[in-house]
Amino acid sequence: MNVIDFVMGHALQWGSVALLMIGLYIVMTRGNLIKKVAGLNVFQGAVFLFYISIAHVRDGTAPIVHEDAVLYANPLPHVLILTAIVVAVATTSLALALIVRIRESYGSIEEDEMAKVDMG
Amino acid sequence: MGLLQQLPALQVAVPLIGAPLCALVGRPRLAWMFAVAVAWITFAISIALLEHVLDAGPIHYTMGGWPEILGIAYVIDPLNALVLVLVSGMAAIIMPATRIGIDVEVVHRARHLFHTVALLALAGMLGIAITGDIFNLYVFLEISSLASYALVAMGIDRRATRAAFHYLVQGTIGATFILVGIGLAYMMTGTLNMADMAARLPGVSHTAPIQAALAFILIGTAIKAAIFPAHSWMPNAYTYAPSLVSAFFGATATKIGAYMLLRFVYSVFGADYAFDEMKIGWVLIPLGLAGAVAGSVVAVWQHDLRRMLAYSSVAQVGYIAAAIGFANRDGLIAAIVHVFNHGLMKGALFLVMACVIHRLGKADMESFRGLGRRMPLTMGCFVVAGLSMIGVPATVGFVSKWYLVSSALDAGLWPLALVIVATSLIAIIYIWRVVDVAYFTKPPPGARDEAPAMLLMPAVVLCALCIVLGVSTDLTVGVANTAARLLGGAP
Amino acid sequence: MSEFILVRVVVKIMVPFILLFALYVQMHGDYGPGGGFQAGVVFATGIIVYTIVFGIRRAVEAVPMTAVMAMVCCGLILYAGTGFATMALGGEYLNYSVLDSADPVHGQHTGIIIIELGVGITVAGVLTAVFLVFAERRARR
Numbered sequence: 001m002n003v004i005d006f007v008m009g010h011a012l013q014w015g016s017v018a019l020l021m022i023g024l025y026i027v028m029t030r031g032n033l034i035k036k037v038a039g040l041n042v043f044q045g046a047v048f049l050f051y052i053s054i055a056h057v058r059d060g061t062a063p064i065v066h067e068d069a070v071l072y073a074n075p076l077p078h079v080l081i082l083t084a085i086v087v088a089v090a091t092t093s094l095a096l097a098l099i100v101r102i103r104e105s106y107g108s109i110e111e112d113e114m115a116k117v118d119m120g
Numbered sequence: 121m122g123l124l125q126q127l128p129a130l131q132v133a134v135p136l137i138g139a140p141l142c143a144l145v146g147r148p149r150l151a152w153m154f155a156v157a158v159a160w161i162t163f164a165i166s167i168a169l170l171e172h173v174l175d176a177g178p179i180h181y182t183m184g185g186w187p188e189i190l191g192i193a194y195v196i197d198p199l200n201a202l203v204l205v206l207v208s209g210m211a212a213i214i215m216p217a218t219r220i221g222i223d224v225e226v227v228h229r230a231r232h233l234f235h236t237v238a239l240l241a242l243a244g245m246l247g248i249a250i251t252g253d254i255f256n257l258y259v260f261l262e263i264s265s266l267a268s269y270a271l272v273a274m275g276i277d278r279r280a281t282r283a284a285f286h287y288l289v290q291g292t293i294g295a296t297f298i299l300v301g302i303g304l305a306y307m308m309t310g311t312l313n314m315a316d317m318a319a320r321l322p323g324v325s326h327t328a329p330i331q332a333a334l335a336f337i338l339i340g341t342a343i344k345a346a347i348f349p350a351h352s353w354m355p356n357a358y359t360y361a362p363s364l365v366s367a368f369f370g371a372t373a374t375k376i377g378a379y380m381l382l383r384f385v386y387s388v389f390g391a392d393y394a395f396d397e398m399k400i401g402w403v404l405i406p407l408g409l410a411g412a413v414a415g416s417v418v419a420v421w422q423h424d425l426r427r428m429l430a431y432s433s434v435a436q437v438g439y440i441a442a443a444i445g446f447a448n449r450d451g452l453i454a455a456i457v458h459v460f461n462h463g464l465m466k467g468a469l470f471l472v473m474a475c476v477i478h479r480l481g482k483a484d485m486e487s488f489r490g491l492g493r494r495m496p497l498t499m500g501c502f503v504v505a506g507l508s509m510i511g512v513p514a515t516v517g518f519v520s521k522w523y524l525v526s527s528a529l530d531a532g533l534w535p536l537a538l539v540i541v542a543t544s545l546i547a548i549i550y551i552w553r554v555v556d557v558a559y560f561t562k563p564p565p566g567a568r569d570e571a572p573a574m575l576l577m578p579a580v581v582l583c584a585l586c587i588v589l590g591v592s593t594d595l596t597v598g599v600a601n602t603a604a605r606l607l608g609g610a611p
Numbered sequence: 612m613s614e615f616i617l618v619r620v621v622v623k624i625m626v627p628f629i630l631l632f633a634l635y636v637q638m639h640g641d642y643g644p645g646g647g648f649q650a651g652v653v654f655a656t657g658i659i660v661y662t663i664v665f666g667i668r669r670a671v672e673a674v675p676m677t678a679v680m681a682m683v684c685c686g687l688i689l690y691a692g693t694g695f696a697t698m699a700l701g702g703e704y705l706n707y708s709v710l711d712s713a714d715p716v717h718g719q720h721t722g723i724i725i726i727e728l729g730v731g732i733t734v735a736g737v738l739t740a741v742f743l744v745f746a747e748r749r750a751r752r
Contacts, residue, residue, distance in 0.1 A: 024293070027293065040289060040292055040293075043293070043296060044292070044296055047296055047300055047303070050300065054306070064643070064644060076312075077303075077306070082648065084258075084299060087259070090266055091288065091292050093741045094269055094270065094288060095285065095288055097741075097744070097745070098269075098273055098284055098288065101273070101281045102278075102281050102282060105281065106278065114282060118282075121701055121702070126698050126703075126704070129698065129703065133691055133694055133695065136691055137688060137691035137692065137695065139687070140684035140687040140688050140691075141684070141688065143680065143683075144681065144685075144688075181703070182703055184703055184704065184705040184706045184707070185702060185703045185706035185708065
């Protein structure tokens, strides 16, 4: 297997790994809490993409029973990832709620300014 | 099916349905009574399950009657039966104290939902421990994590929200790493049932996705268990959360992480693969011992005692990680026993903090001045649990340290045994600092002012358990022995 | 956004249909694409659109916060309660077959509809609650 096949044959996986790293990078480097949450969402979205990619069956259709269809994509990862999406929604809304409270008590959502407030 | 066969489902379903009912009750007093009842019922169920497992071997329960490899199966062996007893027992002991415990330490707006969220966290942790399905474990992990972020954020200090946010970010990253690992393992094996996956993994274990899966899961659980250097969410979270929440999570949350690590390594990937082929011992032992040293040393310099206890937890989790890394029978026993024992003593110590904060409003060195005379029983509990933390004979701490050191010697790593002993000596320093201030400084004026019995009782009970289970080790070591044998002991 | 008459009229007409569509997705979920989660999201969307256009005060009059919280709890209780019911009837947790002792397939059908209803109510409640809580906080300041 040559290099081009290796890259192109796993395009979806490469894409999700790239997104995974972009998301993690944003979470680690940004000081703004909203941006951190956005990075977290990219990070989780990458995993969703990865799960959908492993469900793919060549020439398979969407997993809905239909008389013309012979080959279906694997529906299990879809269901799993639906659960994970719900979790991501819950995480995001909790994070945003925390940010609202942080903004109210600190007057800022920037890490360095909050640290300054805590130092007194 | 009789009641006995239904117990595994009830173990999780009772707190899960208890949570919304608790929210509907509305009146705080009634909600509290309800939550206490639910916690004690779950505790009774877990005891019954443990007895049944020890008598009759592992229990298998299939959700919805689906065959085990298709549906979600609950599998209970001695290891998770012990974890279930720890989690539900801590909930049962701490929950009664929440009636007055939340008055001082929980923001007013959130009080009416405190018990609901606490029951959700309980249900999530029990679910992690009980399930035999790898994806179900992730779902329960997120249930308990989301509930714990919310509980931490309920702290009255504004820094609690900030701590909760960092906890949320790091916890989510950890859980998502576990999710990636599960996806990779599923991709190669086509199953989500742990036992089935363990049977199919050897055929594909040489492939890169499986190696990556182990790495992802290892990092994810390390964050959840707060293994050094992935511990940075813990000190702030436990310092600014309401103390009763710190007591519950200090006793259970990191232990659930350690349990997941044990479960993944021994029941899914297999000890041979993880330790001999992938050499995860080379990661766990250095990080565990580095955590033990760093956590203990940093704990000595802390001014806020809850932060000191949190750093001491970093050290204790380090012991557990190193014990798993030694990969021999004694190490496995040490890890399991220490999961249980550290839960007891850390729970007791955080409950002492709850007592002190209830009376004095804070728990820094300054407020412990002369506390030995002012709150003698509370300080008595601190001393007993502190001795246990050091590892003095006739306490539970000694039992775990004994197996830990002997497993280090078995592995032929005697210098590491010295490191373990040395960190215990550092533990003497940070416990003694507090004892010194409490007993040998002049107390500020004021009469004897003991914490209310409702807060004090749980601490006393846990301290008594620290001594009883330190003298009679049948329960912990006996169960850990059986569990270690079933998990395959040494690779 | 209440100053735009066009938006107000369109939303007023659309909201009932959005809610109706949610119920369609809910009931269609046992054999086709759809189900409780999607239905709940669509239902909540209807309420959220209404709130955006007519303001939080009128929205809270229509769906008070206590009702939303009750929805969240009741849906979850319906779900978990079905599990308890199947256990009481002698099956495993959420083994719907025992719901109809004569015809297990019919029992499974019943069970899945009840479960999806529980999911739908909870999801609709949670999403509405999240939105209303954020919106109320803004209105208070």
